[in-house]
Amino acid sequence: DGGITQSPKYLFRKEGQNVTLSCEQNLNHDAMYWYRQDPGQGLRLIYYSQIVNDFQKGDIAEGYSVSREKKESFPLTVTSAQKNPTAFYLCASSNQGAWEQFFGPGTRLTVL
Amino acid sequence: SQQGEEDPQALSIQEGENATMNCSYKTSINNLQWYRQNSGRGLVHLILIRSNEREKHSGRLRVTLDTSKKSSSLLITASRAADTASYFCATDANDYKLSFGAGTTVTVRA
Numbered sequence: 001d002g003g004i005t006q007s008p009k010y011l012f013r014k015e016g017q018n019v020t021l022s023c024e025q026n027l028n029h030d031a032m033y034w035y036r037q038d039p040g041q042g043l044r045l046i047y048y049s050q051i052v053n054d055f056q057k058g059d060i061a062e063g064y065s066v067s068r069e070k071k072e073s074f075p076l077t078v079t080s081a082q083k084n085p086t087a088f089y090l091c092a093s094s095n096q097g098a099w100e101q102f103f104g105p106g107t108r109l110t111v112l
Numbered sequence: 113s114q115q116g117e118e119d120p121q122a123l124s125i126q127e128g129e130n131a132t133m134n135c136s137y138k139t140s141i142n143n144l145q146w147y148r149q150n151s152g153r154g155l156v157h158l159i160l161i162r163s164n165e166r167e168k169h170s171g172r173l174r175v176t177l178d179t180s181k182k183s184s185s186l187l188i189t190a191s192r193a194a195d196t197a198s199y200f201c202a203t204d205a206n207d208y209k210l211s212f213g214a215g216t217t218v219t220v221r222a
Contacts, residue, residue: 042213092154099142106153
């Protein structure tokens with residue numbers, strides 16, 4: 001079964017803690033993306049990576065970090081520097097040169 | 113930054129009716145896409161229309177693009193309860209990044 005998986009589905013974090021969200025794909029896609037979605041709003045790009053060992057900041061990268069050590073994995077760390085981290089986080093991937101993105105089921109992060 | 117803006121923000125229709133939503137954008141595009149999101153889930157790609165196309169169909173979906181007005185519309189015909197979802201337009205930016213609007217929430221009443 002090809003697709004994108006995100007884990008966990010729900011995540012609770014205390015203020016001041018770092019937390020890492022997992023994103024794995026077996027679609028053999030080169031590009032991967034992380035988005036943040038707040039209630040009633042569209043998606044905002046946090047980070048993206050077009051190739052292994054390379055990634056770029058999106059529109060709202062402050063307080064987040066990523067790594068791309070493997071083609072199939074693109075974990076996102078929400079650091080304590082992110083002032084308002086409670087949101088729904090979506091990971092996506094796409095083929096090189098293609099515009100269509102395939103999305104994972106999302107992780108809902110709540111800061112207590 | 114969000115380039116696309118959907119209108120209306122919310123839409124409630126009876127099963128069997130058609131649903132139309134619009135997307136306006138600010139700068140030139142190579143293509144425009146529509147995605148669907150069921151509550152609490154990831155987005156699903158519906159259709160892509162290129163800047164040199166005016167209309168595209170996929171099943172019960174019809175998308176139009178007017179580059180002179182910088183706008184697109186998505187029509188869902190003969191709606192079903194399963195069409196209840198949020199619909200987003202996405203325009204291309206640089207480096208194969210997408211810019212998403214805030215979405216139109218469609219509720220189909222039985």
